[in-house]
Amino acid sequence: MTFPFEWLLHGGREVGLVVAVAIGFGFGFVLERAGFGRAQKLVAQFYGDDMTVFKVMFGSIVTAMGGAVLLSGLGLMDLRAVADVATSATWIWPMLVGGFVLGLGFIVSGYCPGTSLVAAASGKVDGLATVAGVVVGTLVYGELMAWPAFAAFTESGFQGHLYLQDLVHLPAPVVALAIALMAIGCFVGAERIERLLTRGPGTPRVPRRAVLAGFAGLALLGLATLALPRATEAVAVPERISPEALARRVIESPWNSRVLDLRSPESCAAARVPGAECTPAASLRDLDLGYAAPARDLVLVADGDLTELPADVRVYRGRTLVLEGGWDAWKRWALEAPQPLAAGATAAEREAWLFRSGVHGALTGAKAAPPPAPAPAGAAPRRKATGGGCSG
């Protein structure tokens, strides 16, 4: 089982929307209990004497990050795949400007867009006014998009989906641990500043220590998963593709696949699947598949059946397929002349046979075999009556 649950987004959409309300409920309830339905509690962050905003925000980031990294390390979830869907790509300039302007709006209104909803729901008229302001602000943006120079700025500095672990070239659990440690340091510092400015007792010490230790422990557990053999991924049987399906891909939509031939350079140079790159297993690392755009499906061709994906291929973010039976199967299918078709074959069998002998002819230079004898009289009209090849 792998999270998230696909069917909630597609098949079970109605259930998904109920889950959305439930998750929102938790979000709103916790924000209210943290004191985020009150403007003074929120803006106090910027006057130094109450750092609740910082503690709650950073604490929740460290918790969710640690949990997601741990689940991904255990193979229950795919961090990057979820992140690509759950977060936006990076447009650095609009994000920097947007962040600054949002910060201004935060202290002017006393809320952020999410907390203003909670304030409005708890009867705060200023919260309701902020909600209205946010709605108008998003519409102003929508209207400004008609102005080409503004629209161009909103698209500037595009970096695609860029993550901190890509910037520092370290595994995600290492980055998560660094962030958790930084957060703990900042929390300790925030407590000092609060005590200095208020001369009060600060946050109760017992839960604070336990939570901070928990953050460090969670991040360390995530780091420990790096030591696990990639159990779930290695055990998972790679997705396979038959020689015929590969031939159809290569001929009908070559732009959808990148075929990697893992055999020795000599064998690959002698004969290969059309369009295949000769990439013996030792050279895979140089392809940097972890950073390659995942637009095309990888298709691996080995000598025989490949039962486990090489580590350098597992890092690829797109789909990976393995040629069923490897090169031997391809050779039998494509490079040996197909047996003549038995009489009484169906239309689909005829089509497959013609395709196969066409590929064989093209790859070996052999004259294509004459088309098989037409199906017995009566077959063609009957096929017409049932309405098409798919039903045959």
Added chain:
Amino acid sequence: MNRDPGKFWNPYLAGVALGLVLLASFVVMGKGLGASGASFRVGVAALSVLAPAHVATAPGLKAVAASPLDDWLVFEVLGVLLGGLVGAYTSGRLQVEVLRGPRASAGLRIGMALGGGLLMGFAAKLARGCTSGQALSGGAMLSAGSWAFMMMVFAGGYAIAWTLRRAWR
């Protein structure tokens, strides 16, 4: 239930609780939390009642014009409102009032709320998310842009905190 309007959760425990809600959102739905996206959709829905022809053609609006309210975020925000309401009721903080600094008038406060909201709505669209969708959700997923955004939010707040001290202190 003991209702004390002045009593809040310990911020670290609240952080953990919020983090678990966010993690549940990632794990169950494969999505992050959000708020401003729903505001935009509600705004477009309202505008398309007033000026349907304009909404259908405006480059910045037409993308969601067909069914503005049919989105996970709109339902999630419904939940936020419900959760906020229940939280406020059970804590004794459910009360119609204008929260403001000791020296600010109610009129000034409402004006600031509207103006600040407007800035945030604009900024959240520009940054592809607000403190919920970008800073929290993107931050937890280690998105580089989200972290840059989050730093700038704090920078913006601190930049004018001193100027605005009379409104809040």
